[in-house]
Amino acid sequence: MTISTNDYSRLGSATRAFIERSHGHFIDGQWLAAGSSLAVIDPANGQAFSAIAAGGAGEIDAAVRAAHHAFHHGSWSTLAPLAREALLIGLAERVERDAERLAELESLDNGMPLDFARINVFGAAGVLRYMAGWPSRICGETPEVRMPFPGSQFFGYTRREAVGVVGAIVPWNVPLMMAIWKLAPALAAGCTVVLKPAEDASLSALALAELVAQAGIPPGVVNIVTGLGREAGEALVKHPLVAKISFTGSTATGKRVNQLATETLKKVTLELGGKSPSLVFADANRAGAITGAANAIFTNSGQICVAGSRLYVERSCFEEVAEGVARHADNLHLGAGLDPASQLGPLINARQRDLVQGYIDRALASGATALTRRSQPEGDGYFVAPTVLVDVAQGDPLVQEEIFGPVLAVLPFDDQEEAIALANDSRYGLAACIWSESLSRVHQILPRLKCGKVSVNTAGFPYPALPEGGTRQSGFGRDLGREGLEGYLETKTVLIQAS
Ligand code: NAD
Numbered sequence: 001m002t003i004s005t006n007d008y009s010r011l012g013s014a015t016r017a018f019i020e021r022s023h024g025h026f027i028d029g030q031w032l033a034a035g036s037s038l039a040v041i042d043p044a045n046g047q048a049f050s051a052i053a054a055g056g057a058g059e060i061d062a063a064v065r066a067a068h069h070a071f072h073h074g075s076w077s078t079l080a081p082l083a084r085e086a087l088l089i090g091l092a093e094r095v096e097r098d099a100e101r102l103a104e105l106e107s108l109d110n111g112m113p114l115d116f117a118r119i120n121v122f123g124a125a126g127v128l129r130y131m132a133g134w135p136s137r138i139c140g141e142t143p144e145v146r147m148p149f150p151g152s153q154f155f156g157y158t159r160r161e162a163v164g165v166v167g168a169i170v171p172w173n174v175p176l177m178m179a180i181w182k183l184a185p186a187l188a189a190g191c192t193v194v195l196k197p198a199e200d201a202s203l204s205a206l207a208l209a210e211l212v213a214q215a216g217i218p219p220g221v222v223n224i225v226t227g228l229g230r231e232a233g234e235a236l237v238k239h240p241l242v243a244k245i246s247f248t249g250s251t252a253t254g255k256r257v258n259q260l261a262t263e264t265l266k267k268v269t270l271e272l273g274g275k276s277p278s279l280v281f282a283d284a285n286r287a288g289a290i291t292g293a294a295n296a297i298f299t300n301s302g303q304i305c306v307a308g309s310r311l312y313v314e315r316s317c318f319e320e321v322a323e324g325v326a327r328h329a330d331n332l333h334l335g336a337g338l339d340p341a342s343q344l345g346p347l348i349n350a351r352q353r354d355l356v357q358g359y360i361d362r363a364l365a366s367g368a369t370a371l372t373r374r375s376q377p378e379g380d381g382y383f384v385a386p387t388v389l390v391d392v393a394q395g396d397p398l399v400q401e402e403i404f405g406p407v408l409a410v411l412p413f414d415d416q417e418e419a420i421a422l423a424n425d426s427r428y429g430l431a432a433c434i435w436s437e438s439l440s441r442v443h444q445i446l447p448r449l450k451c452g453k454v455s456v457n458t459a460g461f462p463y464p465a466l467p468e469g470g471t472r473q474s475g476f477g478r479d480l481g482r483e484g485l486e487g488y489l490e491t492k493t494v495l496i497q498a499s
Helices: 013-020 057-072 081-097 099-110 114-132 175-189 203-214 229-238 251-262 286-302 315-330 350-365 416-424 439-448 481-486
Strands: 025-027 030-032 037-042 047-053 154-162 165-169 192-196 222-224 244-248 267-271 277-280 310-314 387-390 407-413 431-435 453-456 489-497
Touching: 013 047, 013 099, 013 203, 025 057, 025 203, 047 203, 057 165, 057 192, 057 222, 057 229, 081 099, 081 114, 081 175, 081 203, 099 114, 099 175, 099 203, 114 175, 165 175, 165 229, 175 192, 175 203, 175 244, 175 481, 192 229, 203 222, 229 251, 244 251, 251 267, 277 286, 277 416, 286 315, 286 407, 286 431, 310 315, 310 416, 315 387, 315 407, 350 387, 350 407, 407 416, 416 439, 431 439, 439 453
Parallel strands: 165 192, 165 244, 192 222, 244 267, 277 310, 277 431, 310 407, 387 407, 431 453
Antiparallel strands: 025 030, 025 222, 037 047, 154 489
């Protein structure tokens, strides 16, 4: 199977100019030239098309100091909440204005189909708009304080205060969206930020830095340092002036980040990996369940933290659903992100392609059956054909480990209890989908699923007002919603003797 490559002549002139530019770090409102660089690779053909700066401890230190100054001594800490709201709205408007350029950059850098990139850019702007509504609504509590001493009068209340400098570390799978999930609530809370985007997809964050400056957000409030996780990422986690680390990425890296952050007792939010189950009951709308289960795993080529990578189907409709999802997968158009026909792009890099292919090969060698019929693509891009596998066991690595690719394991169950037990038999606890027309069944299952999010009769999508995050080895803390904002605030108690 031969696959399309990106036609760069399709790019807008602003995108072309951006990728040809040399990129530095955005620190204290200025661009700091790159000392050394990392190639930016187009995952659709394996060729370098741009370069980003490879920052390390020095650049991180400069960025953290700028953020620290802006928080403690700059105009940010004293800015009125309504002014913070206006700046966030201004940033959202600029993201929407430049949506096409941001989507093109995202598609080139990550490989995702351009239409999906457009949805993500507008989704990210929506998160900025939602979080812009919070600054003037942040408030504490005023409990009545009465002590049993005659004549004593006390007044007590709580204040909600920004935690300080936030170190935000994000992955490459939906890069702009992930960056804004951190930036928007942190800024709404009144924090300042040093963002370390993923080395495999940093361009949209750098384009965002330009919009931050245009929106009038003061220097030092948002700083962006690109570079490798082991160098720039670890330096950020270890920095003593950083008050909170908000991390999204793999469970393995999250554990390392948590250990490092503990040394200085930083607050930590971890949004980590998943192995999310979809449960299809015989009473489901079958056509809806088949399309939904396919979307749950194949969107963004399976590179979504909440990807529904385990599909459990009631035995009486197992064949129909498993075959249906496989036919859906076989009909998906695999191609480069800028190809208008493309529904599924390449994986992010060669390592990820080989890792995903390795899972498929080992499962087939141990007796799994592929229901999908497509051969693996040829060429230099990092493509993996969507693959649906049956005849796998619950304990297999294919069913237990996060693969982060377009690979679905389908297993049967006999009754509701078994479905719940299989769904919960995982070290992860990020998300789950239930497909059933029975309201009572859905309500029986919902509270028993050990995960942070359950979607019913939909593959689910993030919504700014609804928190996202996991339990168990999928991490702790939440992005989005009121809880997402709360992660960037702490409480100060005030007690006043009035007499
Ligand atoms: P990753 O853990 O390899 O990298 C994530 C980020 O951490 C990158 O910016 C990287 O440079 C940085 N990093 C790497 N090593 C570091 C270290 N030692 N110290 C500090 N920073 C370091 O993850 P990835 O491969 O970029 O992303 C895929 C993973 O992200 C998947 O596991 C996916 O499930 C997860 N994810 C989770 C959510 C969620 O909300 N739970 C959302 C999206 C992605």
